[in-house]
Amino acid sequence: MKKNVDLPSYEEVIETFKKSFNQVNDEELNQLFFNNNSKLYTRGEDIYHQGRRINGCYFIYSGVVKVFQTGGEGKEQIIRFARKGDLIGFRSVINQELACTSAKTVDNAILYYIPSSILIKLLKTNPEFSYQIIRLVCKELGESNCYITDIAQKTVKERLAEILTMLISDFGLDDDKVLQITITREELANMVGTATESVIRLLSEFKTEKIIETKGRKLRILNPRILSEIAKSY
Amino acid sequence: MKKNVDLPSYEEVIETFKKSFNQVNDEELNQLFFNNNSKLYTRGEDIYHQGRRINGCYFIYSGVVKVFQTGGEGKEQIIRFARKGDLIGFRSVINQELACTSAKTVDNAILYYIPSSILIKLLKTNPEFSYQIIRLVCKELGESNCYITDIAQKTVKERLAEILTMLISDFGLDDDKVLQITITREELANMVGTATESVIRLLSEFKTEKIIETKGRKLRILNPRILSEIAKSY
DNA sequence: CGCTCTTTTGATCGGAGTCAAAGTCGGTGG
DNA sequence: CCACCGACTTTGACTCCGATCAAAAGAGCG
Numbered sequence: 001m002k003k004n005v006d007l008p009s010y011e012e013v014i015e016t017f018k019k020s021f022n023q024v025n026d027e028e029l030n031q032l033f034f035n036n037n038s039k040l041y042t043r044g045e046d047i048y049h050q051g052r053r054i055n056g057c058y059f060i061y062s063g064v065v066k067v068f069q070t071g072g073e074g075k076e077q078i079i080r081f082a083r084k085g086d087l088i089g090f091r092s093v094i095n096q097e098l099a100c101t102s103a104k105t106v107d108n109a110i111l112y113y114i115p116s117s118i119l120i121k122l123l124k125t126n127p128e129f130s131y132q133i134i135r136l137v138c139k140e141l142g143e144s145n146c147y148i149t150d151i152a153q154k155t156v157k158e159r160l161a162e163i164l165t166m167l168i169s170d171f172g173l174d175d176d177k178v179l180q181i182t183i184t185r186e187e188l189a190n191m192v193g194t195a196t197e198s199v200i201r202l203l204s205e206f207k208t209e210k211i212i213e214t215k216g217r218k219l220r221i222l223n224p225r226i227l228s229e230i231a232k233s234y
Numbered sequence: 235m236k237k238n239v240d241l242p243s244y245e246e247v248i249e250t251f252k253k254s255f256n257q258v259n260d261e262e263l264n265q266l267f268f269n270n271n272s273k274l275y276t277r278g279e280d281i282y283h284q285g286r287r288i289n290g291c292y293f294i295y296s297g298v299v300k301v302f303q304t305g306g307e308g309k310e311q312i313i314r315f316a317r318k319g320d321l322i323g324f325r326s327v328i329n330q331e332l333a334c335t336s337a338k339t340v341d342n343a344i345l346y347y348i349p350s351s352i353l354i355k356l357l358k359t360n361p362e363f364s365y366q367i368i369r370l371v372c373k374e375l376g377e378s379n380c381y382i383t384d385i386a387q388k389t390v391k392e393r394l395a396e397i398l399t400m401l402i403s404d405f406g407l408d409d410d411k412v413l414q415i416t417i418t419r420e421e422l423a424n425m426v427g428t429a430t431e432s433v434i435r436l437l438s439e440f441k442t443e444k445i446i447e448t449k450g451r452k453l454r455i456l457n458p459r460i461l462s463e464i465a466k467s468y
Numbered sequence: 469c470g471c472t473c474t475t476t477t478g479a480t481c482g483g484a485g486t487c488a489a490a491g492t493c494g495g496t497g498g
Numbered sequence: 499c500c501a502c503c504g505a506c507t508t509t510g511a512c513t514c515c516g517a518t519c520a521a522a523a524g525a526g527c528g
Binding site: 134232 | 303309311328334359364367371373379383385386388
Protein backbone atom coordinates (compact mmCIF):
# COMPACT_ATOMS: atom_id res chain seq x y z
CA MET A 1 0.00 0.00 0.00
CA LYS A 2 2.99 2.27 0.23
CA LYS A 3 3.29 3.22 -3.40
CA ASN A 4 5.40 6.27 -3.88
CA VAL A 5 3.16 8.57 -5.85
CA ASP A 6 4.70 11.54 -7.57
CA LEU A 7 2.75 14.72 -7.65
CA PRO A 8 1.84 15.77 -11.17
CA SER A 9 3.69 18.40 -13.08
CA TYR A 10 2.13 21.71 -14.04
CA GLU A 11 1.60 20.41 -17.58
CA GLU A 12 -0.06 17.22 -16.43
CA VAL A 13 -2.56 19.06 -14.22
CA ILE A 14 -3.44 21.43 -17.02
CA GLU A 15 -3.82 18.59 -19.48
CA THR A 16 -6.31 16.88 -17.18
CA PHE A 17 -8.17 20.10 -16.44
CA LYS A 18 -8.59 20.88 -20.12
CA LYS A 19 -10.29 17.55 -20.67
CA SER A 20 -13.08 18.63 -18.35
CA PHE A 21 -13.15 22.36 -19.08
CA ASN A 22 -11.98 23.18 -22.55
CA GLN A 23 -13.03 26.82 -22.68
CA VAL A 24 -10.25 28.17 -20.51
CA ASN A 25 -7.39 29.91 -22.28
CA ASP A 26 -3.70 29.60 -21.47
CA GLU A 27 -3.46 32.74 -19.44
CA GLU A 28 -6.42 31.74 -17.34
CA LEU A 29 -5.01 28.25 -16.87
CA ASN A 30 -1.84 29.84 -15.71
CA GLN A 31 -3.71 31.87 -13.12
CA LEU A 32 -5.52 28.78 -11.91
CA PHE A 33 -2.44 26.65 -11.53
CA PHE A 34 0.57 28.96 -11.32
CA ASN A 35 1.50 28.07 -7.77
CA ASN A 36 1.00 24.37 -8.39
CA ASN A 37 -0.50 23.58 -5.00
CA SER A 38 -1.53 20.04 -5.60
CA LYS A 39 -1.64 17.75 -2.59
CA LEU A 40 -1.70 14.02 -2.06
CA TYR A 41 -4.48 12.79 0.20
CA THR A 42 -4.51 9.25 1.57
CA ARG A 43 -7.63 7.17 2.09
CA GLY A 44 -10.05 8.57 4.63
CA GLU A 45 -8.56 12.03 4.80
CA ASP A 46 -10.86 15.02 5.24
CA ILE A 47 -10.85 17.54 2.42
CA TYR A 48 -13.43 19.94 3.73
CA HIS A 49 -16.07 19.72 6.38
CA GLN A 50 -19.77 20.50 6.56
CA GLY A 51 -20.54 23.69 8.46
CA ARG A 52 -17.01 25.04 8.15
CA ARG A 53 -15.89 27.97 6.12
CA ILE A 54 -14.54 27.06 2.70
CA ASN A 55 -12.31 29.44 0.78
CA GLY A 56 -11.84 27.55 -2.40
CA CYS A 57 -12.71 24.44 -4.31
CA TYR A 58 -10.76 21.39 -5.41
CA PHE A 59 -9.99 19.91 -8.77
CA ILE A 60 -9.51 16.14 -8.67
CA TYR A 61 -6.42 15.11 -10.61
CA SER A 62 -6.70 11.47 -9.58
CA GLY A 63 -8.40 9.23 -7.04
CA VAL A 64 -11.91 9.05 -5.66
CA VAL A 65 -13.65 11.38 -3.23
CA LYS A 66 -16.98 10.96 -1.48
CA VAL A 67 -19.14 14.03 -0.97
CA PHE A 68 -21.61 13.58 1.85
CA GLN A 69 -23.84 15.20 4.42
CA THR A 70 -24.04 14.24 8.04
CA GLY A 71 -27.60 13.97 9.32
CA GLY A 72 -29.03 14.35 12.80
CA GLU A 73 -27.90 11.05 14.27
CA GLY A 74 -24.43 11.44 12.81
CA LYS A 75 -25.26 9.16 9.89
CA GLU A 76 -23.62 9.98 6.58
CA GLN A 77 -25.62 10.43 3.41
CA ILE A 78 -23.32 10.18 0.42
CA ILE A 79 -24.38 12.61 -2.30
CA ARG A 80 -21.93 11.47 -4.93
CA PHE A 81 -18.54 9.97 -5.63
CA ALA A 82 -16.33 12.42 -7.48
CA ARG A 83 -13.32 11.35 -9.49
CA LYS A 84 -10.61 12.42 -11.93
CA GLY A 85 -11.58 15.60 -13.73
CA ASP A 86 -14.33 16.60 -11.29
CA LEU A 87 -14.54 19.83 -9.38
CA ILE A 88 -15.79 19.68 -5.79
CA GLY A 89 -16.75 22.32 -3.27
CA PHE A 90 -17.54 25.04 -5.78
CA ARG A 91 -21.21 25.16 -4.83
CA SER A 92 -20.49 26.62 -1.41
CA VAL A 93 -17.84 28.90 -2.86
CA ILE A 94 -20.27 30.35 -5.36
CA ASN A 95 -23.04 30.78 -2.83
CA GLN A 96 -20.52 32.17 -0.36
CA GLU A 97 -21.89 30.14 2.45
CA LEU A 98 -20.60 27.55 4.90
CA ALA A 99 -19.95 24.16 3.33
CA CYS A 100 -23.20 22.18 3.38
CA THR A 101 -21.43 18.91 2.59
CA SER A 102 -18.22 17.24 3.69
CA ALA A 103 -15.68 15.59 1.41
CA LYS A 104 -13.32 12.76 2.20
CA THR A 105 -11.10 10.56 0.07
CA VAL A 106 -12.16 6.99 -0.60
CA ASP A 107 -8.94 6.19 -2.37
CA ASN A 108 -5.59 7.92 -2.44
CA ALA A 109 -6.17 11.10 -4.37
CA ILE A 110 -4.34 14.08 -5.75
CA LEU A 111 -6.28 17.30 -5.49
CA TYR A 112 -5.59 20.76 -6.70
CA TYR A 113 -6.79 23.68 -4.61
CA ILE A 114 -8.38 26.63 -6.40
CA PRO A 115 -9.00 29.75 -4.27
CA SER A 116 -12.48 31.30 -4.42
CA SER A 117 -11.25 34.59 -5.82
CA ILE A 118 -9.73 32.94 -8.86
CA LEU A 119 -12.75 30.77 -9.59
CA ILE A 120 -15.21 33.63 -9.22
CA LYS A 121 -13.12 35.96 -11.34
CA LEU A 122 -13.00 33.32 -14.05
CA LEU A 123 -16.77 32.86 -13.90
CA LYS A 124 -17.39 36.57 -14.19
CA THR A 125 -15.06 37.15 -17.10
CA ASN A 126 -15.28 34.01 -19.21
CA PRO A 127 -18.86 33.41 -20.39
CA GLU A 128 -18.00 30.14 -22.14
CA PHE A 129 -16.49 28.65 -19.00
CA SER A 130 -19.39 30.07 -17.05
CA TYR A 131 -21.79 28.34 -19.40
CA GLN A 132 -19.96 25.03 -18.95
CA ILE A 133 -20.29 25.38 -15.19
CA ILE A 134 -23.99 26.18 -15.51
CA ARG A 135 -24.50 23.03 -17.53
CA LEU A 136 -22.54 21.04 -15.00
CA VAL A 137 -24.59 22.31 -12.07
CA CYS A 138 -27.83 21.82 -13.99
CA LYS A 139 -26.83 18.25 -14.67
CA GLU A 140 -26.11 17.62 -11.01
CA LEU A 141 -29.39 19.28 -10.07
CA GLY A 142 -31.28 17.00 -12.42
CA GLU A 143 -29.61 13.98 -10.89
CA SER A 144 -30.35 15.14 -7.37
CA ASN A 145 -33.99 15.68 -8.22
CA CYS A 146 -34.27 12.22 -9.70
CA TYR A 147 -32.66 10.77 -6.64
CA ILE A 148 -35.19 12.49 -4.39
CA THR A 149 -37.96 10.77 -6.29
CA ASP A 150 -36.17 7.44 -6.17
CA ILE A 151 -35.47 7.54 -2.49
CA ALA A 152 -39.04 8.59 -1.77
CA GLN A 153 -40.67 5.97 -3.94
CA LYS A 154 -38.42 3.00 -4.60
CA THR A 155 -37.64 0.09 -2.32
CA VAL A 156 -34.18 -0.36 -0.85
CA LYS A 157 -33.57 -3.26 -3.22
CA GLU A 158 -34.36 -1.14 -6.26
CA ARG A 159 -32.16 1.67 -5.01
CA LEU A 160 -29.25 -0.65 -4.29
CA ALA A 161 -29.51 -2.07 -7.80
CA GLU A 162 -29.61 1.47 -9.13
CA ILE A 163 -26.55 2.61 -7.20
CA LEU A 164 -24.64 -0.46 -8.36
CA THR A 165 -25.65 0.27 -11.93
CA MET A 166 -24.46 3.82 -11.53
CA LEU A 167 -21.15 2.73 -10.03
CA ILE A 168 -20.66 0.32 -12.92
CA SER A 169 -21.20 3.04 -15.48
CA ASP A 170 -19.06 5.58 -13.61
CA PHE A 171 -16.16 3.37 -12.57
CA GLY A 172 -16.40 0.41 -14.91
CA LEU A 173 -15.59 -3.28 -14.62
CA ASP A 174 -12.24 -4.89 -15.35
CA ASP A 175 -11.76 -7.93 -17.61
CA ASP A 176 -12.78 -10.11 -14.72
CA LYS A 177 -16.04 -8.14 -14.29
CA VAL A 178 -14.81 -6.71 -11.00
CA LEU A 179 -16.16 -3.26 -10.15
CA GLN A 180 -13.35 -0.71 -10.25
CA ILE A 181 -14.19 1.11 -7.07
CA THR A 182 -13.66 -0.35 -3.65
CA ILE A 183 -16.00 0.83 -0.92
CA THR A 184 -17.18 -0.59 2.37
CA ARG A 185 -20.66 -1.97 2.92
CA GLU A 186 -21.32 0.99 5.14
CA GLU A 187 -20.45 3.45 2.40
CA LEU A 188 -22.72 1.59 0.04
CA ALA A 189 -25.48 1.82 2.63
CA ASN A 190 -24.86 5.54 3.09
CA MET A 191 -25.16 6.02 -0.62
CA VAL A 192 -28.39 4.03 -0.89
CA GLY A 193 -29.77 5.68 2.22
CA THR A 194 -30.34 2.57 4.32
CA ALA A 195 -28.77 0.49 7.10
CA THR A 196 -25.55 -1.43 6.56
CA GLU A 197 -27.25 -4.70 7.47
CA SER A 198 -29.90 -4.15 4.83
CA VAL A 199 -27.26 -3.72 2.13
CA ILE A 200 -25.55 -6.91 3.26
CA ARG A 201 -28.77 -8.90 3.18
CA LEU A 202 -29.62 -7.63 -0.28
CA LEU A 203 -26.12 -8.34 -1.60
CA SER A 204 -26.59 -11.89 -0.28
CA GLU A 205 -29.84 -12.12 -2.19
CA PHE A 206 -28.07 -10.94 -5.34
CA LYS A 207 -25.43 -13.60 -4.72
CA THR A 208 -27.94 -16.43 -4.44
CA GLU A 209 -29.62 -15.07 -7.57
CA LYS A 210 -26.20 -15.31 -9.33
CA ILE A 211 -26.24 -11.61 -10.15
CA ILE A 212 -23.03 -10.83 -8.29
CA GLU A 213 -20.19 -12.50 -6.43
CA THR A 214 -18.24 -10.95 -3.60
CA LYS A 215 -14.74 -11.42 -2.32
CA GLY A 216 -14.08 -9.06 0.54
CA ARG A 217 -14.81 -5.63 -0.82
CA LYS A 218 -14.38 -6.70 -4.41
CA LEU A 219 -17.67 -6.98 -6.20
CA ARG A 220 -17.83 -9.11 -9.32
CA ILE A 221 -20.86 -8.16 -11.37
CA LEU A 222 -22.06 -11.23 -13.26
CA ASN A 223 -25.21 -9.72 -14.68
CA PRO A 224 -25.37 -5.93 -14.96
CA ARG A 225 -28.44 -6.15 -17.18
CA ILE A 226 -30.62 -7.66 -14.47
CA LEU A 227 -29.40 -5.09 -12.00
CA SER A 228 -30.62 -2.25 -14.14
CA GLU A 229 -33.88 -4.12 -14.67
CA ILE A 230 -34.37 -4.31 -10.92
CA ALA A 231 -33.36 -0.67 -10.59
CA LYS A 232 -35.79 0.87 -12.95
CA SER A 233 -39.08 -0.81 -12.01
CA TYR A 234 -40.66 1.50 -14.55
CA MET B 235 -63.55 31.69 -8.55
CA LYS B 236 -64.20 33.47 -11.81
CA LYS B 237 -62.16 36.60 -11.23
CA ASN B 238 -61.47 38.40 -14.42
CA VAL B 239 -57.72 38.67 -14.44
CA ASP B 240 -56.04 41.06 -16.80
CA LEU B 241 -52.81 40.02 -18.36
CA PRO B 242 -49.93 42.26 -17.33
CA SER B 243 -48.55 45.01 -19.50
CA TYR B 244 -45.09 44.87 -20.97
CA GLU B 245 -43.87 47.27 -18.28
CA GLU B 246 -45.34 45.25 -15.46
CA VAL B 247 -43.68 42.03 -16.60
CA ILE B 248 -40.33 43.75 -16.93
CA GLU B 249 -40.68 45.37 -13.54
CA THR B 250 -41.28 41.97 -11.94
CA PHE B 251 -38.46 40.34 -13.88
CA LYS B 252 -35.99 42.98 -12.81
CA LYS B 253 -36.73 42.27 -9.17
CA SER B 254 -35.40 38.74 -9.64
CA PHE B 255 -32.70 39.39 -12.24
CA ASN B 256 -31.29 42.86 -12.04
CA GLN B 257 -28.31 42.41 -14.33
CA VAL B 258 -30.24 42.47 -17.57
CA ASN B 259 -30.13 45.68 -19.59
CA ASP B 260 -33.01 47.31 -21.42
CA GLU B 261 -32.18 45.98 -24.81
CA GLU B 262 -31.93 42.44 -23.46
CA LEU B 263 -35.20 42.86 -21.59
CA ASN B 264 -36.76 43.97 -24.82
CA GLN B 265 -35.54 40.83 -26.56
CA LEU B 266 -36.91 38.68 -23.76
CA PHE B 267 -40.34 40.24 -23.71
CA PHE B 268 -40.90 41.99 -27.02
CA ASN B 269 -43.70 39.76 -28.19
CA ASN B 270 -45.39 39.84 -24.80
CA ASN B 271 -46.53 36.24 -24.84
CA SER B 272 -47.81 35.95 -21.33
CA LYS B 273 -50.58 33.47 -20.71
CA LEU B 274 -53.10 32.88 -17.97
CA TYR B 275 -53.19 29.35 -16.61
CA THR B 276 -56.00 28.13 -14.38
CA ARG B 277 -55.58 25.73 -11.47
CA GLY B 278 -54.40 22.26 -12.49
CA GLU B 279 -53.27 23.18 -15.96
CA ASP B 280 -50.17 21.51 -17.39
CA ILE B 281 -47.29 23.82 -18.22
CA TYR B 282 -44.80 21.26 -19.41
CA HIS B 283 -44.53 17.53 -19.08
CA GLN B 284 -41.80 15.11 -18.01
CA GLY B 285 -40.26 13.24 -20.93
CA ARG B 286 -41.48 15.71 -23.52
CA ARG B 287 -39.40 18.11 -25.52
CA ILE B 288 -39.20 21.58 -24.06
CA ASN B 289 -38.23 24.55 -26.19
CA GLY B 290 -38.20 27.28 -23.65
CA CYS B 291 -38.68 28.15 -20.03
CA TYR B 292 -41.28 30.12 -18.11
CA PHE B 293 -41.09 33.19 -15.96
CA ILE B 294 -43.76 33.29 -13.27
CA TYR B 295 -45.44 36.70 -13.15
CA SER B 296 -48.01 35.60 -10.58
CA GLY B 297 -49.51 32.48 -9.04
CA VAL B 298 -48.08 29.21 -7.80
CA VAL B 299 -46.69 26.31 -9.79
CA LYS B 300 -45.69 22.85 -8.61
CA VAL B 301 -42.68 21.22 -10.20
CA PHE B 302 -42.72 17.45 -9.82
CA GLN B 303 -41.54 14.09 -11.10
CA THR B 304 -43.71 11.10 -11.73
CA GLY B 305 -42.25 7.88 -10.37
CA GLY B 306 -42.75 4.30 -11.39
CA GLU B 307 -46.21 3.74 -9.95
CA GLY B 308 -47.43 7.07 -11.29
CA LYS B 309 -46.98 8.76 -7.94
CA GLU B 310 -45.94 12.40 -8.00
CA GLN B 311 -42.92 13.64 -6.11
CA ILE B 312 -43.10 17.41 -5.79
CA ILE B 313 -39.64 18.95 -6.09
CA ARG B 314 -40.64 22.50 -5.30
CA PHE B 315 -43.35 25.10 -5.42
CA ALA B 316 -42.37 28.00 -7.63
CA ARG B 317 -43.95 31.43 -7.39
CA LYS B 318 -43.85 35.05 -8.52
CA GLY B 319 -40.42 35.96 -9.83
CA ASP B 320 -39.23 32.37 -10.30
CA LEU B 321 -38.00 30.83 -13.51
CA ILE B 322 -39.01 27.24 -14.25
CA GLY B 323 -37.96 24.76 -16.88
CA PHE B 324 -34.61 26.31 -17.64
CA ARG B 325 -32.66 23.29 -16.38
CA SER B 326 -33.82 21.09 -19.23
CA VAL B 327 -33.39 23.94 -21.70
CA ILE B 328 -29.78 24.44 -20.67
CA ASN B 329 -28.99 20.74 -20.71
CA GLN B 330 -30.85 20.44 -24.00
CA GLU B 331 -32.58 17.29 -22.90
CA LEU B 332 -36.15 16.12 -22.47
CA ALA B 333 -37.90 17.65 -19.47
CA CYS B 334 -37.14 15.53 -16.45
CA THR B 335 -39.89 17.14 -14.40
CA SER B 336 -43.45 18.23 -15.04
CA ALA B 337 -44.99 21.55 -14.02
CA LYS B 338 -48.60 22.29 -13.23
CA THR B 339 -50.38 25.28 -11.69
CA VAL B 340 -51.60 25.01 -8.13
CA ASP B 341 -53.26 28.37 -8.30
CA ASN B 342 -54.26 30.57 -11.21
CA ALA B 343 -51.01 31.81 -12.63
CA ILE B 344 -49.66 34.14 -15.28
CA LEU B 345 -46.57 32.83 -16.98
CA TYR B 346 -44.29 34.30 -19.54
CA TYR B 347 -42.71 32.02 -22.09
CA ILE B 348 -39.04 32.52 -22.95
CA PRO B 349 -37.73 30.56 -25.95
CA SER B 350 -34.50 28.55 -25.47
CA SER B 351 -32.57 30.51 -28.03
CA ILE B 352 -33.10 33.80 -26.26
CA LEU B 353 -32.22 32.43 -22.83
CA ILE B 354 -29.09 30.70 -24.06
CA LYS B 355 -27.93 33.72 -26.00
CA LEU B 356 -28.37 35.83 -22.91
CA LEU B 357 -26.37 33.37 -20.83
CA LYS B 358 -23.55 33.32 -23.33
CA THR B 359 -23.27 37.07 -23.73
CA ASN B 360 -24.09 38.50 -20.32
CA PRO B 361 -21.66 37.18 -17.68
CA GLU B 362 -23.40 38.98 -14.81
CA PHE B 363 -26.76 37.42 -15.63
CA SER B 364 -24.98 34.14 -16.14
CA TYR B 365 -23.44 34.45 -12.71
CA GLN B 366 -26.85 35.13 -11.17
CA ILE B 367 -28.19 31.99 -12.79
CA ILE B 368 -25.24 29.96 -11.54
CA ARG B 369 -25.92 31.14 -8.01
CA LEU B 370 -29.59 30.30 -8.40
CA VAL B 371 -28.89 26.79 -9.62
CA CYS B 372 -26.27 26.26 -6.93
CA LYS B 373 -28.78 27.30 -4.32
CA GLU B 374 -31.34 24.86 -5.66
CA LEU B 375 -28.71 22.14 -5.79
CA GLY B 376 -27.83 22.74 -2.15
CA GLU B 377 -31.49 22.48 -1.21
CA SER B 378 -31.96 19.30 -3.20
CA ASN B 379 -28.95 17.71 -1.56
CA CYS B 380 -30.23 18.59 1.88
CA TYR B 381 -33.58 17.14 1.02
CA ILE B 382 -31.98 13.87 -0.05
CA THR B 383 -30.43 13.57 3.38
CA ASP B 384 -33.68 14.48 5.09
CA ILE B 385 -35.80 12.06 3.17
CA ALA B 386 -33.25 9.29 3.74
CA GLN B 387 -32.83 9.87 7.45
CA LYS B 388 -35.77 11.69 8.98
CA THR B 389 -39.15 10.29 9.97
CA VAL B 390 -42.28 11.29 8.10
CA LYS B 391 -43.36 13.42 11.04
CA GLU B 392 -40.12 15.39 11.00
CA ARG B 393 -40.31 15.87 7.25
CA LEU B 394 -43.92 17.03 7.39
CA ALA B 395 -42.99 19.58 10.06
CA GLU B 396 -40.09 20.67 7.89
CA ILE B 397 -42.20 21.11 4.77
CA LEU B 398 -44.78 23.10 6.72
CA THR B 399 -42.00 25.29 8.11
CA MET B 400 -40.70 25.83 4.59
CA LEU B 401 -44.17 26.68 3.27
CA ILE B 402 -44.61 29.17 6.11
CA SER B 403 -41.37 30.93 5.28
CA ASP B 404 -42.00 30.88 1.52
CA PHE B 405 -45.68 31.81 1.46
CA GLY B 406 -46.27 33.39 4.84
CA LEU B 407 -49.21 33.55 7.24
CA ASP B 408 -51.96 36.16 7.22
CA ASP B 409 -53.06 38.11 10.30
CA ASP B 410 -55.15 35.15 11.31
CA LYS B 411 -52.10 32.81 11.13
CA VAL B 412 -53.54 31.09 8.08
CA LEU B 413 -50.94 29.69 5.67
CA GLN B 414 -51.06 31.62 2.39
CA ILE B 415 -50.91 28.66 0.05
CA THR B 416 -53.76 26.26 -0.45
CA ILE B 417 -52.86 22.71 -1.36
CA THR B 418 -54.55 19.34 -1.06
CA ARG B 419 -53.50 16.71 1.45
CA GLU B 420 -52.28 14.65 -1.47
CA GLU B 421 -50.01 17.42 -2.68
CA LEU B 422 -48.63 17.79 0.81
CA ALA B 423 -47.98 14.04 0.88
CA ASN B 424 -46.28 14.20 -2.51
CA MET B 425 -44.04 16.93 -1.23
CA VAL B 426 -43.12 15.06 1.96
CA GLY B 427 -42.73 11.82 0.05
CA THR B 428 -45.28 9.72 1.87
CA ALA B 429 -48.87 8.46 1.61
CA THR B 430 -51.83 10.83 1.82
CA GLU B 431 -53.22 8.93 4.79
CA SER B 432 -49.98 9.37 6.70
CA VAL B 433 -50.10 13.14 6.23
CA ILE B 434 -53.69 13.21 7.44
CA ARG B 435 -52.87 11.19 10.54
CA LEU B 436 -49.93 13.43 11.38
CA LEU B 437 -51.92 16.61 10.83
CA SER B 438 -54.47 15.17 13.28
CA GLU B 439 -51.68 14.64 15.78
CA PHE B 440 -50.56 18.24 15.30
CA LYS B 441 -54.16 19.30 15.87
CA THR B 442 -54.50 17.45 19.17
CA GLU B 443 -51.14 18.90 20.18
CA LYS B 444 -52.57 22.40 19.47
CA ILE B 445 -49.84 23.13 16.93
CA ILE B 446 -52.24 23.70 14.06
CA GLU B 447 -55.95 23.96 13.25
CA THR B 448 -57.53 23.01 9.96
CA LYS B 449 -60.61 24.18 8.14
CA GLY B 450 -60.92 22.45 4.82
CA ARG B 451 -57.67 23.15 3.04
CA LYS B 452 -56.91 26.19 5.13
CA LEU B 453 -54.17 25.52 7.66
CA ARG B 454 -53.93 27.81 10.66
CA ILE B 455 -50.48 27.55 12.21
CA LEU B 456 -50.77 28.18 15.94
CA ASN B 457 -47.19 27.39 16.83
CA PRO B 458 -44.62 27.62 14.06
CA ARG B 459 -41.77 27.44 16.56
CA ILE B 460 -42.63 23.90 17.69
CA LEU B 461 -42.96 22.82 14.07
CA SER B 462 -39.41 23.84 13.31
CA GLU B 463 -38.30 22.16 16.53
CA ILE B 464 -39.87 18.91 15.37
CA ALA B 465 -38.40 19.40 11.93
CA LYS B 466 -34.80 19.79 12.83
CA SER B 467 -34.24 16.92 15.25
CA TYR B 468 -30.62 18.02 15.31
C1' DC C 469 -79.66 18.20 -5.30
C1' DG C 470 -77.08 14.45 -6.43
C1' DC C 471 -72.44 13.02 -7.97
C1' DT C 472 -67.64 12.88 -7.60
C1' DC C 473 -63.47 13.98 -5.43
C1' DT C 474 -61.26 14.68 -1.05
C1' DT C 475 -60.69 13.82 3.71
C1' DT C 476 -60.86 11.03 7.64
C1' DT C 477 -60.58 6.87 10.51
C1' DG C 478 -59.84 1.93 11.25
C1' DA C 479 -57.52 -2.51 10.53
C1' DT C 480 -53.86 -5.08 8.75
C1' DC C 481 -49.43 -6.22 6.80
C1' DG C 482 -44.72 -6.07 5.52
C1' DG C 483 -40.28 -3.74 4.61
C1' DA C 484 -36.64 -2.27 6.74
C1' DG C 485 -34.36 -0.56 11.09
C1' DT C 486 -32.26 -1.94 15.45
C1' DC C 487 -29.93 -4.86 18.63
C1' DA C 488 -27.07 -8.69 19.48
C1' DA C 489 -23.68 -12.06 18.58
C1' DA C 490 -20.69 -14.78 15.82
C1' DG C 491 -17.50 -15.01 12.04
C1' DT C 492 -13.73 -13.00 8.88
C1' DC C 493 -10.14 -10.32 7.30
C1' DG C 494 -6.01 -7.66 7.34
C1' DG C 495 -2.39 -5.46 9.67
C1' DT C 496 1.01 -5.12 13.49
C1' DG C 497 4.28 -6.41 16.57
C1' DG C 498 6.52 -9.80 19.35
C1' DC D 499 6.10 -16.51 11.13
C1' DC D 500 2.25 -16.58 13.78
C1' DA D 501 -0.77 -14.90 17.20
C1' DC D 502 -3.52 -11.22 18.47
C1' DC D 503 -6.44 -7.16 17.90
C1' DG D 504 -9.60 -4.15 15.95
C1' DA D 505 -12.45 -3.14 12.20
C1' DC D 506 -15.59 -4.89 9.00
C1' DT D 507 -19.01 -8.38 7.56
C1' DT D 508 -22.59 -11.61 8.14
C1' DT D 509 -26.67 -13.77 10.10
C1' DG D 510 -30.59 -14.11 13.28
C1' DA D 511 -34.46 -12.33 16.05
C1' DC D 512 -37.45 -8.84 17.03
C1' DT D 513 -39.96 -4.46 16.56
C1' DC D 514 -42.28 -0.76 14.54
C1' DC D 515 -43.10 2.89 11.22
C1' DG D 516 -45.57 3.73 7.57
C1' DA D 517 -47.92 1.73 3.25
C1' DT D 518 -52.01 -0.34 1.69
C1' DC D 519 -56.75 -1.64 1.64
C1' DA D 520 -61.42 -0.62 2.86
C1' DA D 521 -65.19 2.11 3.97
C1' DA D 522 -67.65 6.06 5.77
C1' DA D 523 -68.17 11.01 6.17
C1' DG D 524 -67.68 15.54 4.22
C1' DA D 525 -67.03 19.16 0.70
C1' DG D 526 -67.17 21.26 -3.73
C1' DC D 527 -69.34 21.79 -8.20
C1' DG D 528 -72.32 21.48 -12.18
